[in-house]
Amino acid sequence: MVAAKWITEDQLEKALRFQQQQGGLIGEALVKLRYASEEQVAQALAKQLGIIYASKENQILNPEKGQGLEKLIPEKFARDNAVVPLFIENNTLATALTDPTNIIMIDNIKLVSGMEITPFISTKAQILKVIDSFYAAQGSLIDKVLDKAGEGGEASETDVVTSDGKLDLDKVIIGASKGAQSIKLVNAVIKQAISERCSDIHLEKYDEKVALRFRIDGTLYERSAPQSDLFDAIISRVKILAKLDISERRLPQDGSFTIKFQNRNIETRVSICPTVFGEKLVMRLLDKGNVEFNVDKIGFETRQKEDFLKAATAPHGLILLTGPTGSGKTTTLNAVLNTIKSPEINIMTLEDPVEVKMEGISQVQIRPQIGLTFASGLRSFLRQDPDVILVGETRDNETAEACLKAAMTGHLVLSTLHTNSALEAIPRLIDMDIEAYLLASTLLLVAAQRLVRVLCPDCKVPYRPTQEELDLIVKESYLNPMPDLTKLTFYKPRGCPKCVNMGYKGRKAIYEVFFITEAMKRIIAKDADQPKLREAAAIGGAWDLRASGWRKVIAGVTSSEDMMSITMTEH
Numbered sequence: 001m002v003a004a005k006w007i008t009e010d011q012l013e014k015a016l017r018f019q020q021q022q023g024g025l026i027g028e029a030l031v032k033l034r035y036a037s038e039e040q041v042a043q044a045l046a047k048q049l050g051i052i053y054a055s056k057e058n059q060i061l062n063p064e065k066g067q068g069l070e071k072l073i074p075e076k077f078a079r080d081n082a083v084v085p086l087f088i089e090n091n092t093l094a095t096a097l098t099d100p101t102n103i104i105m106i107d108n109i110k111l112v113s114g115m116e117i118t119p120f121i122s123t124k125a126q127i128l129k130v131i132d133s134f135y136a137a138q139g140s141l142i143d144k145v146l147d148k149a150g151e152g153g154e155a156s157e158t159d160v161v162t163s164d165g166k167l168d169l170d171k172v173i174i175g176a177s178k179g180a181q182s183i184k185l186v187n188a189v190i191k192q193a194i195s196e197r198c199s200d201i202h203l204e205k206y207d208e209k210v211a212l213r214f215r216i217d218g219t220l221y222e223r224s225a226p227q228s229d230l231f232d233a234i235i236s237r238v239k240i241l242a243k244l245d246i247s248e249r250r251l252p253q254d255g256s257f258t259i260k261f262q263n264r265n266i267e268t269r270v271s272i273c274p275t276v277f278g279e280k281l282v283m284r285l286l287d288k289g290n291v292e293f294n295v296d297k298i299g300f301e302t303r304q305k306e307d308f309l310k311a312a313t314a315p316h317g318l319i320l321l322t323g324p325t326g327s328g329k330t331t332t333l334n335a336v337l338n339t340i341k342s343p344e345i346n347i348m349t350l351e352d353p354v355e356v357k358m359e360g361i362s363q364v365q366i367r368p369q370i371g372l373t374f375a376s377g378l379r380s381f382l383r384q385d386p387d388v389i390l391v392g393e394t395r396d397n398e399t400a401e402a403c404l405k406a407a408m409t410g411h412l413v414l415s416t417l418h419t420n421s422a423l424e425a426i427p428r429l430i431d432m433d434i435e436a437y438l439l440a441s442t443l444l445l446v447a448a449q450r451l452v453r454v455l456c457p458d459c460k461v462p463y464r465p466t467q468e469e470l471d472l473i474v475k476e477s478y479l480n481p482m483p484d485l486t487k488l489t490f491y492k493p494r495g496c497p498k499c500v501n502m503g504y505k506g507r508k509a510i511y512e513v514f515f516i517t518e519a520m521k522r523i524i525a526k527d528a529d530q531p532k533l534r535e536a537a538a539i540g541g542a543w544d545l546r547a548s549g550w551r552k553v554i555a556g557v558t559s560s561e562d563m564m565s566i567t568m569t570e571h
Helices: 009-022 028-031 036-051 075-081 104-113 123-133 142-152 180-195 228-241 300-312 328-338 374-384 395-408 424-432 434-441 467-476 518-526 531-540 546-554 560-564
Strands: 081-090 093-095 115-120 156-161 167-175 199-206 210-216 220-223 253-261 262-276 279-285 317-322 347-351 361-367 388-393 412-417 442-456 461-463 488-490 504-515
Touching: 009 028, 028 036, 028 262, 028 361, 036 115, 036 156, 036 167, 075 104, 081 123, 093 104, 093 123, 104 115, 167 347, 167 361, 180 210, 199 228, 199 317, 210 228, 220 253, 228 253, 228 262, 228 279, 228 504, 262 374, 300 328, 300 347, 300 504, 317 328, 317 424, 317 434, 328 347, 328 412, 328 504, 328 560, 347 374, 361 374, 361 488, 374 388, 388 395, 388 442, 395 434, 412 424, 424 434, 424 531, 434 518, 442 560, 461 546, 467 546, 488 504, 504 546, 546 560
Parallel strands: 093 115, 167 253, 317 412, 317 442, 347 361, 347 388, 388 412
Antiparallel strands: 081 093, 156 167, 199 210, 199 279, 210 220, 253 262, 262 279, 442 504, 461 488
């Protein structure tokens, strides 16, 4: 790793000292100290041991179908030990694992599979993702449960709630009552939602039918719905899990519970609202394992990442991130905090709610009903000796003033606003009675973001861009130099089993990031004129959301249709 210039000699010495104190492997120490990535450690180990490095990128970490690999290594064993079978050749099973020097583990794989082993090396994160897709059940879990319910008279599985109140979907007990049937259906809905990367489950009743929808990558898709006579039992079951009042059907209720599934803890927020036909249920699934808090992977262009981290490592000032609800602002700010956090700085956050718990950061949930608001919490934070403060949202004048005062008194403050573009945050704060000259001297950076859907790499279809698309690239992309338009290839969605026939798989953020230059400070202090601010930002080399979107389209990440549907041109 030193020879490859991935780490320095000094970093290696520090990592060795850390390893002596903490124990474990030197590779683990390098990753914990953030001197190297898991991928770099695995690649270096592969070269040192003469073992092939397997990843999705080099197409090796891709289990062969039709060889019965799932029977040779059961899913539970694979998940518990972070190993995945790849293929069988000459009566030898090729297996990816994180530590091929672990002789005991290799012997256990031999024992379980009954075959000789050829080890490959990969990272734990990549292996667990492949396990998720490889062992996914064929067909809809919900359909299977509904089919069995229609047959009648068959014993049903129900779930186990652990002593600490978690719904454990990996363990089942057997029952035959109608209550057990509804419980099994709730389990199936949640399991299928997790397997399809669903963020929200919507269940609602109409006059003559029940509708079940999953929000996947920001879009709602219909799924097989339960029978009307099971609807009330399902709602009651979820209320029990979320510790809500099952007898209250006239008022909205909010609650939460934790799901334990395949060694993952998934936080679930529950909202129940009465409608004219009955109660509507929405469950938001917060799967930390599916979110990468890595500034290199969330969607920043190189210049944007450099500007954001330049502001985030400043000793004091104000950073504002704007965008609508559900545009990924919390993920971006958590990724930035995850990058800058260290034992030397005290980071504190005020959130509503705390969606993802992060080690090394003090997180506080606001509770307006007892007087703990963003503004009051921020004032008490200043007595906690913070270096960096995250305020979940600047909603009112009181919070805006508290943020500005904290930024002026030697703290770095990050917050969010609901505006359509980054530069609109400036007049919005001035409308909140913030003095323009104080804002000009304190504001470090304003940014905005949206989420575009990522085209499925297995089925996206190439095509030659239309003349209209080429004209828009020239007008809106601000690319310098401009690529050869005659050689551009765009892609559009098609749909395949790997993306559940959606054509898209996952989302990435697109950004506009404006580091506040001296010229922009003068404009803010004078009249905060937006066209002038945009012109000054462009002179400084920054670009808007639409231009970022075109970069993702040209790179084959998303389609032009999806990108244009969520961005607005400023021209």
